[in-house]
Each structure stands twice: as C-alpha cells, then as structure tokens.
Amino acid sequence: MSISKKDKPYTSNLKGVAALLGEGFIQTEAQDSSPYNVAINLIKLPSSQPRRYFDSEKLKQLALSIKEHGILEPLLVRPQGQEYELVAGERRLRAAKMVGLEEVPVVSKELNDQEALQISLIENLAREDLNSVEETEGILQLISLRLNQDTNDIVSLLYRMQNEAKGKVTQNVLGSEESKTIQSIFNTLGTISWESFVSSRLPLLKLPKDVLDILRQGKIEYTKATAIARVKNDLGRMALMEIAIKENLSLVQINERIKSSRTTNSESISLKARYKQVSNRLQKAPIWENPKKQKALEKLLAQIESLLDENSLT
Known part of the structure; x- marks a missing residue:
C-alpha cells in the first residue's frame, strides 16, 4: 500500500x-x-x-x-x-x-x-483525565528509567528524601545527584511537587487491590478511596465504595458512615463478650441447686429461645 x-x-x-x-x-x-x-x-x-x-x-x-x-x-x-x-x-x-x-x-x-x-x-x-494511581505509577516508572533503578529503590529513596527534609535524619540525600534528578523531573512535569507526591501519592500503592482497581477507573477521588480503604472487612469496604460512587458521598459523609459502622460493631462485640463471660460464670455457679433461681433461669432461657426463633424467621 x-x-x-x-x-x-x-x-x-x-x-x-x-x-x-x-x-x-x-x-x-x-x-x-x-x-x-x-x-x-x-x-x-x-x-x-x-x-x-x-x-x-x-x-x-x-x-x-x-x-x-x-x-x-x-x-x-x-x-x-x-x-x-x-x-x-x-x-x-x-x-x-x-x-x-x-x-x-x-x-x-x-x-x-x-x-x-x-x-x-x-x-x-499529560492527560487531563489522568487518575491518581496512574499518575503515581507513571512518575515512579519515569524516575526508574532516568536513574536506571528498580521502582522499589526509588520509593525508598523518596522516603529518605522526605525524612531528611523533615529533619528526621542527616544523610545528605537531598544533595545527591539522584535527588537532584528527581526534583528536576517533578519541576518539569509541573503537576505535583515531590514532597506532596511522597506524602499523598505513594501511600496509594499500599491500598487494597479492589480499591486500587476502582481508582484506576477514575470512579472516585483518591482522598475518598483512602478513607474507605480503612474498612478492613472486604465486603463492607466494597459495599461502602459502591454507595459512595452511586450517591456521590462527600468525604465527610464517608467518614461518618465508617464511624457509625465501627460504633455498631464495637457494641455488638461488647455484647457478645458479656454473654460469653456470663455463660462461663453460669456453668460454675451454684445457682443450679436453687429452685427459685432455676425458675428465673427458665424464664430467661425461654426469652432467649424466643429471640432465636424470631431471628430464624426473618
């Protein structure tokens, strides 16, 4: 042709x-x-x-x-x-x-x-619709190519630069040619400073895979995704993610839902713990030899059985 x-x-x-x-x-x-x-x-x-x-x-x-x-x-x-x-x-x-x-x-x-x-x-x-995960991975790969180092080594170097900038260490990393090259790349790209990249972008790579996948698709902002990632239960996390996307929840609303869920779970765990403690004490208590207390126990057990029967029907 x-x-x-x-x-x-x-x-x-x-x-x-x-x-x-x-x-x-x-x-x-x-x-x-x-x-x-x-x-x-x-x-x-x-x-x-x-x-x-x-x-x-x-x-x-x-x-x-x-x-x-x-x-x-x-x-x-x-x-x-x-x-x-x-x-x-x-x-x-x-x-x-x-x-x-x-x-x-x-x-x-x-x-x-x-x-x-x-x-x-x-x-x-340079894309206008670039999402935060792609940006993070792309910049790391670009630095990796320029310095001819593995991306894991680049991440380590960036954290050392951050620690020195904050005065936590005195390694003179910021004065090295590698650090100067990194700073030059960020200055040329002009989208984010290296300091902000280390503090707000690198942590994204530690998020659960399901959250990273949603971020790559650009369906939610990284600040909201980071908050949702704090939910350790996989099903609960994805359920909240779906609601956050569907209803366009604000970061404040997401945090409120996470707090409410934790409070409910905490109360539930506390109640279970109390029941277990009482059950263990009941096994060893002389209450079984007392006819009056046995009748009280029968009533309590009947109420528990009734609750269980109601739960099985719902």
Whole structure:
C-alpha cells in the first residue's frame, strides 16, 4: 500500500518531552516530522503500556469525533521492520479502529526502547483525565528509567528524601545527584511537587487491590478511596465504595458512615463478650441447686429461645 505524505508539518504537544529527554531529542524532533498515512493493521502495540484503563464512554465520544473530523493529531510510532510500534496515541488508535478506519496519520521516529517508553509515559502523564494511581505509577516508572533503578529503590529513596527534609535524619540525600534528578523531573512535569507526591501519592500503592482497581477507573477521588480503604472487612469496604460512587458521598459523609459502622460493631462485640463471660460464670455457679433461681433461669432461657426463633424467621 502506498504511503501518502501530508504537507502540514507535525507539532508535538507532549508536555515536557524535550525537557525530560534532553537536547538530543530536541534535535531529532525537528527532523522528518511530517506526518503521513499508514495502514492501521501495520501498527502494533508495545509490550509495555503505561495506560491500563480506557473509559468506554469517552472512547465512544472520541470515535464519533474522529468519524466526523478525522484524526487531528497524528500518532507517534517507531519503525519495526515492515511494521510500526505505537509510542503515543493508543486512545486515538482504538477509536480509529472502532469507526473502521483503514489508515491513520503518523509521525515515525527512530527511538530506542528507553526513549519510546519515556515518551509514552510522559504523554500519559499529560492527560487531563489522568487518575491518581496512574499518575503515581507513571512518575515512579519515569524516575526508574532516568536513574536506571528498580521502582522499589526509588520509593525508598523518596522516603529518605522526605525524612531528611523533615529533619528526621542527616544523610545528605537531598544533595545527591539522584535527588537532584528527581526534583528536576517533578519541576518539569509541573503537576505535583515531590514532597506532596511522597506524602499523598505513594501511600496509594499500599491500598487494597479492589480499591486500587476502582481508582484506576477514575470512579472516585483518591482522598475518598483512602478513607474507605480503612474498612478492613472486604465486603463492607466494597459495599461502602459502591454507595459512595452511586450517591456521590462527600468525604465527610464517608467518614461518618465508617464511624457509625465501627460504633455498631464495637457494641455488638461488647455484647457478645458479656454473654460469653456470663455463660462461663453460669456453668460454675451454684445457682443450679436453687429452685427459685432455676425458675428465673427458665424464664430467661425461654426469652432467649424466643429471640432465636424470631431471628430464624426473618
């Protein structure tokens, strides 16, 4: 299939790509940046994709827009033999497939694996609908690539930076080249400071998986999800999550429900504990030899049996 060049030059809108990838990328960005059409079946997804969740309704809206106006911004790809690997623009690619396009406009660049993944991460971090979990994981992965360290080591380094900033330790971590690189990345992204990232974003990765899944789908704010995650009972936690989403409960309302639930559970546990204590004492007490007290016990037992019978009918 022939490839048709377009006259209109391509202008990247990836926020901070040039600044984060350095001067070498700025030079290559200016080269061969004219978009052209390629067959959509020649574009393959990379094995590692920063984005995991796509809102189906928003994807349908984009598909309708593409059907009416076409793809306004070309996809960024890199050549892979006779095919292409997608670097940036998976949402546009999915929407184009939904409306049955056979060709899509692309800009092809010679990129190594690290450059391609960094660009993909940065584009994902520039999304308007980015949720807090994706942001956290994306920034960690970006730092991991830049420093060539495991993400667990990056998390540890960030906490050490925080401890030093708070005066808890004097390790001079903040003066290291690694810390300067991290601060530079946050300054370039311009979405959140590294201090706020450590205090409010890193704790999200410790949330239960069910809560993380909901957060990734962007159905609830991270502050509300964090509060709901304090409910240890799995069924109770998910029940509260569903209500919070359905009724759009405020953080105050969520905390009130959690407090009320804990009070009820505490009273229930206290009553059970009292019954167990009384039952143990009753087994050893000489009350069984006293006819008057036996009659009182019979009445109490009859009331308990009546309560149990009523409960079995409800």
